[in-house]
Amino acid sequence: MTKLTNYQSTSAFSNAMVGIKAWLETGHRNPNLTGLPESLKTHPLMHQVWDGIDATQVWDCHAHIIGSGDSGTSGAWATPRMDTWRHPILKIQKWFHVNGAGLDKKNEDTSFVSRLAHLSSEMPEGYKTMLFAFEWAHDETGKQIKEESIFHIPNDYAARIVAQHPQHFEWVASIHPYRADAIDALEQAHAQGAVAMKWLASSMNIDPASSKCTKFYQKLQQLNMPMITHVGRESAVPGGDLNVNNPLKARAMLDAGVRVVMAHCASDGVDKDYDHGNKLVSSFELFTRMMDKPEYEKLLFSDISATTLFNHAWVLKHVLQRTDWHHRLHNGTDYPLPGVFPLISSEQFYREGMLAKEHVPFLQEVRKYNPIMFDFAMKRLLSYKEKQFPTSVFETRGFFRQLI
Numbered sequence: 001m002t003k004l005t006n007y008q009s010t011s012a013f014s015n016a017m018v019g020i021k022a023w024l025e026t027g028h029r030n031p032n033l034t035g036l037p038e039s040l041k042t043h044p045l046m047h048q049v050w051d052g053i054d055a056t057q058v059w060d061c062h063a064h065i066i067g068s069g070d071s072g073t074s075g076a077w078a079t080p081r082m083d084t085w086r087h088p089i090l091k092i093q094k095w096f097h098v099n100g101a102g103l104d105k106k107n108e109d110t111s112f113v114s115r116l117a118h119l120s121s122e123m124p125e126g127y128k129t130m131l132f133a134f135e136w137a138h139d140e141t142g143k144q145i146k147e148e149s150i151f152h153i154p155n156d157y158a159a160r161i162v163a164q165h166p167q168h169f170e171w172v173a174s175i176h177p178y179r180a181d182a183i184d185a186l187e188q189a190h191a192q193g194a195v196a197m198k199w200l201a202s203s204m205n206i207d208p209a210s211s212k213c214t215k216f217y218q219k220l221q222q223l224n225m226p227m228i229t230h231v232g233r234e235s236a237v238p239g240g241d242l243n244v245n246n247p248l249k250a251r252a253m254l255d256a257g258v259r260v261v262m263a264h265c266a267s268d269g270v271d272k273d274y275d276h277g278n279k280l281v282s283s284f285e286l287f288t289r290m291m292d293k294p295e296y297e298k299l300l301f302s303d304i305s306a307t308t309l310f311n312h313a314w315v316l317k318h319v320l321q322r323t324d325w326h327h328r329l330h331n332g333t334d335y336p337l338p339g340v341f342p343l344i345s346s347e348q349f350y351r352e353g354m355l356a357k358e359h360v361p362f363l364q365e366v367r368k369y370n371p372i373m374f375d376f377a378m379k380r381l382l383s384y385k386e387k388q389f390p391t392s393v394f395e396t397r398g399f400f401r402q403l404i
């Protein structure tokens with residue numbers, strides 16, 4: 001079994017250097033071209049990445065809806081702090097998300113959906129994307145606090161997008177467990193076809209270890225609805241108390257019998273090790289401890305979304321080597337991140353020994369037209385020391401449709 005110490009978590013300095021290099025290699029702007037050319041559709045590598053895959057079982061289990069509410073009907077909201085240079089990080093993030101998702105600034109809500117529906121139409125029939133609703137931050141009494149929220153995507157809006165494009169999308173609800181109506185809202189989301197629950201504890205102000213979540217976990221377990229929860233540091237949605245993203249905090253939901261999908265294999269950040277005097281260790285180490293507990297074998301899972309970001313190669317190497325975990329991993333794109341050019345560099349993964357040289361120009365071309373096809377192709381081609389992700393990592397439908 002691979003020991004954690006075989007690979008080092010990268011320092012902030014080396015991360016910055018790798019990031020700058022990735023930026024220079026990829027450029028910063030996604031051209032968002034339309035219409036994957038025949039030469040790519042029929043490329044031998046395209047055949048290779050889909051060979052042996054049943055596309056009707058391929059569900060991308062981690063994708064974000066972006067919207068400003070400008071359609072007047074979506075109810076989507078993003079903090080105005082994203083639109084001012086007084087908050088430069090938020091402002092730059094917004095620019096990257098807008099460009100990564102190919103949005104028309106005058107028409108953000110509808111251009112988001114139409115671009116992603118177009119990209120999906122180029123995937124083999126049956127391929128689907130699970131779109132996340134995103135809950136407001138709430139206070140300890142369960143009251144919504146808009147000022148502390150970064151963005152909000154209503155459950156209804158996610159459900160409506162699926163109703164418009166049922167061949168391409170499924171939806172994932174997001175409900176704050178401290179809400180007085182949390183259980184009703186959960187039952188309603190389930191009845192409306194939500195295939196999972198999504199939390200980002202730090203930005204929503206949820207402590208997953210709090211007894212205020214107990215009833216919510218019982219209901220999730222009853223409905224057999226999986227929880228997709230972020231663990232480790234969160235860079236894309238800043239703010240909040242990061243301690244609540246500690247992988248060890250998920251014990252309460254696992255012990256209640258809820259199937260939990262930890263996002264990104266906890267590939268970022270450090271957390272307190274509550275089992276060993278609160279010393280700081282990598283979030284990935286705590287994730288590893290949880291994954292290796294025999295009692296969580298049938299309850300704890302992870303998605304591999306965002307593990308191809310330039311600073312996460314060390315985690316990806318671990319995860320590829322941990323073949324004993326592979327049947328518990330699910331693919332997710334973290335869309336629109338694969339469309340944000342500086343974040344992922346196929347050239348870098350070639351240098352890391354994880355892609356062959358001939359993969360790089362193919363992936364770079366595909367990405368200009370279709371970031372979700374790019375994400376799928378890259379993860380299908382990745383290998384480390386002859387270990388690759390098996391097809392089960394991509395064929396996730398059965399897990400979310402509760403067929404297993």
Ligand SMILES: [Zn+2]
Pocket residue numbers: 062064334
């Ligand atoms: Zn995400």
